[in-house]
Amino acid sequence: MKIEGKNLKQNPKVNAVGKAILVMETISKAQRSLSIKEISAALGMPKSTLHHLVSTLTEFGFLAQDPDTRKYNIGLHLVEIGQAYLEQLDLRSIAHPFLERLAQAVGETVHLLILDQYDVVYIDKVENLSQPTSLRCSSYIGRRIDAYATAAGKILLSYLPETTIQDYLAHQTLTPKTDYTITDPLELGKQFQQVKADGFALDRQENEVGLQCVGAPIFNRDAQCIAALSISGPAGRLTKERIEAVLIPKAKEVAEQISRALGYCLR
Numbered sequence: 001m002k003i004e005g006k007n008l009k010q011n012p013k014v015n016a017v018g019k020a021i022l023v024m025e026t027i028s029k030a031q032r033s034l035s036i037k038e039i040s041a042a043l044g045m046p047k048s049t050l051h052h053l054v055s056t057l058t059e060f061g062f063l064a065q066d067p068d069t070r071k072y073n074i075g076l077h078l079v080e081i082g083q084a085y086l087e088q089l090d091l092r093s094i095a096h097p098f099l100e101r102l103a104q105a106v107g108e109t110v111h112l113l114i115l116d117q118y119d120v121v122y123i124d125k126v127e128n129l130s131q132p133t134s135l136r137c138s139s140y141i142g143r144r145i146d147a148y149a150t151a152a153g154k155i156l157l158s159y160l161p162e163t164t165i166q167d168y169l170a171h172q173t174l175t176p177k178t179d180y181t182i183t184d185p186l187e188l189g190k191q192f193q194q195v196k197a198d199g200f201a202l203d204r205q206e207n208e209v210g211l212q213c214v215g216a217p218i219f220n221r222d223a224q225c226i227a228a229l230s231i232s233g234p235a236g237r238l239t240k241e242r243i244e245a246v247l248i249p250k251a252k253e254v255a256e257q258i259s260r261a262l263g264y265c266l267r
Contacts, residue, residue, distance in 0.1 A: 019045065020053050024062060024078065033071035091227055092124050095218070095258045099229065102254045103128040106247060108233040111139060112218075114226065115156035118168060120147045123227075138208075139232075145207065148188060149177045151215030152228035154201035158192035159217060159225035165192060180205045200248050201228075205235055212238040214247045216255035221263030229255050 026042050027034050036054065040047050054072055057063040061077030095112050103110040103126040112124035122143045147153025157168065169185040182188045195201040203213035212235045218227040231247050238247065256266070 016053070019043075019049070020057055020062075023050070023053055023057065024074065027063070027072060028074055033066055033069060033073040035069075035071045039072070091218075091262065094261050095227070095229070096124055096126070098254050098258050098261070099124060099126045102126075102229070102231070102250060106231055106250055108231050108238075108247075109139075111152065111230045111232065113150075113152040113156070113228050113230065115147060115153070116144065118147055118157070118172060119144045120150055120153040120156065120228075146175070146177070148172065148174055149181050149203065149207040150230070151201040151203040151213040152230040153215075154191060154195050154203070155215045155217045155228040156225060158195040158201070165189070177207045178205055178209045180209075182206060199252055202243070203230075210235050212243070214238075214243055214251045216248075216251040217259075218255050219259040219262070219264040221265075223264060226262075229258070 022043055023039060023045075026039055030038075030042075034042075036047055036050050039045070039054070040050055043050075054063055054065075058065055058072070058075065061075045063072045063078075064075040065072050091114075092112065099110045099112060107128050109128070110126045111122055113120045113122055115121075122139050122141050125139055125141055145153075147157050157165065160168070166189075169189050172185075174181070174183040174185065174188065176183050182191065191201075199216065201215040203211075203215070205212060207213075211232060213230045213232045215228045215230040217225045218229060220226045229251060231251055260266075
């Protein structure tokens with residue numbers, strides 16, 4: 001049951017996280033800054049409890065206090081989280097038609113992936129079902145795998161801040177997925193540099209034997225690499241010649257088109 005306003009008095013089991021959420025919801029719905037007294041009246045929450053909650057929420061940027069009125073409003077960090085969520089929704093809906101055309105053009109399976117911590121997560125997948133030769137990948141939307149052994153993962157890792165990359169290479173356990181997985185941090189670091197310079201990445205059976213992938217970066221309007229697309233197919237069909245002549249150019253072309261659709265302007 002959703003808890004609102006004075007109902008909080010009859011729900012003593014609501015924990016600190018729940019109370020914090022209710023405070024933010026109350027301010028958001030008011031569409032104006034609120035004082036501690038006003039929030040207390042709306043929620044039936046003791047002022048002593050509220051003082052601690054709003055202090056913590058303000059410290060982490062979820063609320064912002066007006067220095068003159070001492071009232072509270074929604075903070076920038078909460079806005080940023082909401083914006084990130086909306087961008088993710090926009091990303092998939094905007095990218096999907098491009099992915100469909102790419103899958104049809106190359107006759108292979110195409111994925112859209114994002115980075116979460118140091119894993120890649122599949123958020124879209126398009127198979128060219130009209131082609132009996134299209135690889136039926138074991139991937140699925142929502143699947144999470146280690147980033148370092150995938151083309152899309154190498155893309156997303158390579159665009160992290162340099163200090164983050166160095167920390168990752170120093171502490172990440174590079175467990176071999178196949179005999180082709182790169183497990184040397186120095187070699188992987190060199191690949192990251194090359195990936196960023198070239199604008200694409202390859203997975204040469206590094207995550208799954210018999211499967212090769214080509215990845216390219218997708219940027220948002222702030223020039224941040226927020227996702228990557230990948231073309232996946234059997235190693236026997238994704239030859240070196242075809243990868244270089246067809247798949248790399250197509251992956252980069254479509255990734256650039258998606259980036260432009262998201263508001264990215266090439267420098």
